[in-house]
Amino acid sequence: MADRYLKLIPGFVIFGQGRGRVQVCAVEWVESERTAEGDTSFTVHYRDDDDKKRTLDFTFQSGSGGTIRLSNRPEVWHRSGGEVRT
Numbered sequence: 001m002a003d004r005y006l007k008l009i010p011g012f013v014i015f016g017q018g019r020g021r022v023q024v025c026a027v028e029w030v031e032s033e034r035t036a037e038g039d040t041s042f043t044v045h046y047r048d049d050d051d052k053k054r055t056l057d058f059t060f061q062s063g064s065g066g067t068i069r070l071s072n073r074p075e076v077w078h079r080s081g082g083e084v085r086t
Contacts, residue, residue, distance in 0.1 A: 003018045003019065004017060006077060008044070011026065011027055012025065012026060012027055013046050023048070023049060025046040025054070026046060027045070027046045028046060028047065030042060030043070030045070031043040039060060039061045040059070040060045040062075041057075041058075041059050041060075042056075042057070042058055042059070043055050043057050057070070057071035058071060064078075066078075067079070
């Protein structure tokens with residue numbers, strides 16, 4: 001899983017899918033709100049390679065250098081030089 005990553009840059013979300021495969025998706029808009037615990041919950045609305053509308057839901061915790069927990073996965077992703085990795 002070390003070659004899988006998530007990178008968020010203005011206008012794009014980039015998924016490192018392993019074995020050198022990368023998917024770059026155009027972001028349409030982002031929603032965010034603070035949780036009761038003080039974290040930030042995000043929904044990123046984007047279009048995939050097939051131009052289908054998709055969403056990426058995650059919670060960002062700023063402590064410990066920043067971690068992301070995707071809503072549909074149990075892993076916690078940690079920041080690594082600008083990229084977020086499992």
